[in-house]
Amino acid sequence: MKISVGKGSCGIAAGADKIFDLLNREAENIGGSAAVVGCIGMCYLEPIVNINSDVYVKVDEKGVSELVKLIRGEENNAARYKADKEELALLSLQTRIALQNCGVINPESIDEYIEKGGYEAAKKCITGMTYEAVIAEIKASGLSGRGGAGFPAWFKWQACRDSAGEKKYIICNADEGDPGAFMDRAILESDPHAVLEGMITAAFAIGADEGIIYVRAEYPLAVARLEKAIEQARERGLLGMNIFGSEFCFDIHIKAGAGAFVCGEETALIASLEGERGMPRLKPPFPAQKGYRNKPSNINNVETYANVPWIIRNGGAAFSELGTDNSKGTKVFALTGKIAKGGLVEVPMGCTIRDVVHNIGGGIQGGKKFKAVQMGGPSGGCIPAELQDTEIDYKSLAETGAIMGSGGMVVMDETTCMVDIARFFLDFTCKESCGKCTHCRVGNRRLLEILERICGGKGKDGDIELLSELSEDIKTGSLCALGQTAPNPVLTTLRYFKNEYEDHIYNKKCTARSCKPLLTYTIDLKKCKKCNLCVKKCPAGAITELIIDSSKCTKCGLCADLCKFGAIEVI
């Protein structure tokens, strides 16, 4: 009996640890054991258990006891937890390259990775290819950096190879900071060897002997699995001296970040590695010329490296067959927010937002209306539902005012206020601005103040114009991408949802009913059954005689949540 439990961070948070322990004990009783696998990306079905070829989902306490009976060969109701065939068919709508092993193999077993063809690509390069041929293969694939900017990977590799100097570095940017993006975490937790193999291949191509993975401290499981993977690779001679019996020597170590979003920017990341405050500097010189410790350094992110072994094994041409003219291959997206079936999806570039949200993601939770999707995190923008036939590639997304970014797709419905979303991102950027450039440090703070005022019901005539003007100034007056793109959430919501800004400012109304200071709560006496629950529970004591005293009401919304008869009206 083959039993495996998905133990990524999401699975564990949903209770996978306990399930694993219980099932493993049962399996041991019959002379077997349960295996750990990473995250399959169907987060909405967690916790997930595989027994033989069956998949059991949303396994709760009752579910575990049914599975225990199943393992013992007793009569059981386990079938109730079996995943629907249609549900699993959703996986076939995806094309998995970076995620190919995620949720399939045990991330803590190098043997399982090797069984799937792992380290063949590194061997092929090191024992049978020149560095020129490796870079040519990456060039043919059209792989671009998956971290956000979308710069061609081969170009950076070539530039680093061409830079003079004996000592060069390969750096993996695992400082995944975009709120709403977790593809890198999932890859590190579920298939760490793919990242190592990508880095080994890149190191061979540019002539580096040292690799560093800069990973967020907030990802303890990813760090633990990477450490284990590095140790295993060293034991097998895949890292260290004379790899595959060649002259090529390369080793990797991990540096834990200390929590600064701006360190996702390459020059800031290098400053942080060097023990400095993570503040970006002017480019050129580019890291490929003068990077870590002033030596040529190549920086790519986790997903970029994870694509490399597949490209070498299958050829660059196979990768470039997928996608559009300007964007090749596949891209992993973290589909979250008000989506029915959230998780990680990997699709070829060029499929539409509609495909991802409706076909793969199952549309909006609770049958509500799809309003917009936020792409590219704090540097990106909100794409409205009207543009859901936009093809997902670098160029088309840029035309909408959003960006591909690292692949966060936060879906929003009619209850999401777009002014509040702009405020939310500006709040984030203000906290994360390193403070070097005045426009970013002060300008974004002013943008935030205006947005807070509007959400607070104190917007005034001229605010919209001021927001646009200030946004443009910040874009031109900032050194790094953080500042240059910080106003994007404001600009895109102004472009597509100007009416919401106007409603807030002129009519003092939030149509999404999200900005609390703009709401009024009243009791509909026709629906009210006079149960007095709201009167008893109101924390402000604002409800007496079935009338809500607006001067006392703190607009916490508890009464509306509690009322079983829908008698609390929110306007």
Add this chain to the structure above:
Amino acid sequence: MNCNCNAELKRKLESELEKYADSGKGALIPILQKAQEIYGWLPADVLEYIGKKTGIKPAKITGVVTFYTQFRTKPAGKHLILLCQGTACHVNGSAEIESAIRGRLNVGEGEITEDGLFTYNNAACLGCCSLSPVMMVGDKTYGKLTRESTVKILDEYAGGAV
């Protein structure tokens, strides 16, 4: 070091500093991470001591400590709460959870409870977006939080059940 001069902790810190003796200032962040692991936070005299041992100027150390959100210059409670403020959590109601935590513990962001049990911090994103809203207590992640479940979890910690 005057206060915090628990001999065992100091010995631990010294052995960590020795490991980085040849690394120059590039090792400052890992050293601070280790020091925080040992002490639970970064007291001023510990920073001063690190400066003396490594030759890194106090201004530089303070600059780095205040730049990164991971470093604490105030003591932390026994349980560190990290409430995710990511986009997915925001649209799925993290503000409610924040008010539940504040209400239950009577603390603001970055503060420690009177009994020293909890420190409450916000985090930019914990990367468990599909379970939003999410918080971590220590190294445990809790998802799909509601006002009620949040209070229940905190009660369990406070009662020593976890």
